[in-house]
Amino acid sequence: MSAGLFRRVLHKPLGLISGIVVILIVGASAFAAVIAPYDPLQQNLAIAKQGPTLMHILGTDSLGRDVLSRLLFGGQESLSGVVEAVVSMLIIAIPLGILAGYVGGMLDRIILRIVDILLSIPGTIITLAVLAIFNNSMFVAMVSVGVLASGAFIRVFRSAALSVRQELYIGAARVAGLGQVRIMANHVLPQIRGVLLVQVTLFSAATLGIQTGLAFLTFGPPPPAPTWGGMVAEGASLIQSDPWLLVPSGGVIAITTLALCLLGDALRDANQERFTLAQLAPQSKQEPVARVGEDDEAVLAPLPDALLSVRGLTVGFGAPGRETTVIQRVDFDVRPGEVVGLVGESGSGKTVTALALLGLLGRNGRITGGSIRLGSDELVGMSNARMREARGARIAMISQEPMVSLDPSFRVGAQIAEAVRAHDRISRAEAAQRTKDLLEAVRLDPAVARRYPHEISGGMAQRVAIAMALAGRPELLIADEPTTALDVTVQADILDLLRNLQAETGMAVVLVSHDWGVVADLCSRAIVMYAGEIVERASIEEIFEAPKHPYTEALLRSNPHGATPGKPLPTIGGAVPAPQQWPVGCHFAARCPLATDDCRRAPIDMVHLDGHRSSRCIRIAELTAERAKVSA
């Protein structure tokens, strides 16, 4: 498994390069005696303070000693200091971390206390005290650095062991009667090897900074012995006459640290991939999707008095040019003051349609085709500034999860007032008054304004969200499953409130829902969506009486409100296909009892029926006949 980890690291360019650099530096220092061109202590004042030359690639210092040779020998001291600190850290952190995470309980609490204390001790000072007591022994100092740093690593290993403990095979090993110590040594330790390698690499980088820093402060082997930190100090003292000396000494420290950091990052990524790669299912290649709005036949005739007119709306998610289309060919109208239901299962594209209307598709989503007209304005392609002015004032939204739709850091009154002041240039006092009015309008005590979101219930939070949406006096409100996340008892109250507010203000509402009861209760017309497309548009009466699309019919039949008592609730077999898996023909064909080869051959266009009804089905006649047979 570790071999796999290393292979993945080597496949990353940065991992490979940094790994090679680390190996080169460690190897060169270890074999300094063999490869160093000069004796690191050999002085020659005749060639002192020379910059890089052919004879001395990195130049010479103030006593004419070869800088490269001194760096190679100095590396032995710095790098062995790192090893000393790492080893002492691991000796403490691995057993304590695994014990705390694997055994848990009282032991865990005691160890965590020790960690807290270790983390609050000023390590540098203790290390200096150790240097003072142990007469400048760099070895003892680096051991104490390791001991003092172990606190943070105990935590890391603890959480790694904690996650392994929940694995099934650990339970199996326990049931098989393996001793706890053996389980920890043979099963837990190997599992945290990835985390261990990452932490050792990153800690080495940090320790190198401390080791060279201490040497810079003249601790450790006294001159003339070469040390990396000591060479920086030497360069610092000659900053006026020979600043070059700072470059190789600081450079080797920086390069080694950088290589260790990058190697640690690469190890971390490789270690995470090990867990995520296995979980990712193979992705199917995306089928090209037919472009939209080309066949004028299929486009809905515009309603002259419409407030909102959506035509051929298509939305894609992903990198520009390689988007995955998630809704396509969406056409519908909303008249002023009308309440329209947008119905469908999860994944049908209702919420994406709602967000597209507001221009809030987020970083990855964009409208790739079609038009959205609000009154006389085209919203697709509108400037951000004008779109912002339209949001809240002309078109507003309330969303599914009231508890997460309020900023937890601000009082609810402040958030309503902010929505008010986003559109009305009024004083703070006036905004406060309007906030109070809005809270009363949504039947809340104005004192609620002083509360924070975590201090109110879900139902109250949804009322606050409605108040914020009403703050700009919108002509169109998009309510995205406004009651789904609420308790059943609260749902009816919120629906009543919405109905009353709609009647009072005369605003139009697009109600997104999967609940036919809610739609029947509030809406005059319904738009049914399936797998990114509209499949049926009709008035509520028409749709309940005689659905003209097999999906609408199936969805109505699986509605618990209309179920026959004592009989199992009918469900639609299968699931909504993901956008990548949309078929070329009818999206519902795979789940449709009436589907024929014709349905699967090519994209299905909307079929316009009497009045303003339409359906994306070429087998409406069979559907009607089937229903007649059932009711007969």
Add this chain to the structure above:
Amino acid sequence: MVRLIVNRLLLSIVLVVISSIAIFLLMSLVPGDPARTILGANATPDSIARLRDQLGLNQPVLVQYGTWLGGVMHGDFGKSVFSGDPVLNLILTRVPVTLSLVLLSTLVIATIGTGLGLLSAVRGGPLGKALDAISLVGLALPSYWVAIVLVALFAVAIRIFPATGYIPLTEDPGGWILSLILPVAALSLGGVTIVAKQMRDSAMDVLERDYIRVLRATGVRERSIVLKHVLRNASLPSLTVVGITVVGALMGAVFVENVFVLPGLGTLVTQATISHDLPVVLGVGVFFTLFVIIVNLVIDLLYGVLNPKVRVQ
């Protein structure tokens, strides 16, 4: 609130006791005579005996420790072995330097780190990549080396700032700032990049939250969304990181003060370590421990101010 402060103070006493016990134990474990280590190989038996007496080394470790702790409780940290001055006086004259350095660095780390992180979260793209690269370099370069390079560039090559020395705020505020600009820059680089990275990650997380979308849907200006709502919510996780970097800056001050020859606690403790002046090292240790605890307390209190859920009613 009061309970939090009391808890922290109790913890600080525990910490001081634990770290000082560790040092006293180490002292008693060292092979050979600490007095000889302090005075060096050429010391006369007479002077060694006198120092042993002064340090109380003839008494059992426990008694030595009790005497020291008793003194500390009364504000008596003993006398410097080297100069004979009371340790507390030495420390108090040098605290303002280190405090100026660390507090200014904290200010720089918190404001620039937060600003850069927020900017790169909102703008993304090249700025984010540049930030990643700079933060790697910022982490890799040791602060003392950055300090020396800054001296080479801005004090030797172009003489804008003084290379070394410290001017007290009370003497000359302009000179004070000038004498601290390079040290603060050297000390802040690493912290700024760490805080900026954390801030960017948490700001990007907040930008994806539902309440940000709701605010946008009500037409609130993007500027206000970023500067008010994203900043406030994203600064919670960043605050912990700021605390860690401030403690790190205190430790880094030991190195940076040495480069710029600033008469602070860092140079004091370095000199004391070189001359084996244990009472001074111990005294500075106590002050640093207190500082770490105060920083953590301030962070906890700020956390309460920023996060209404943990605010004590």
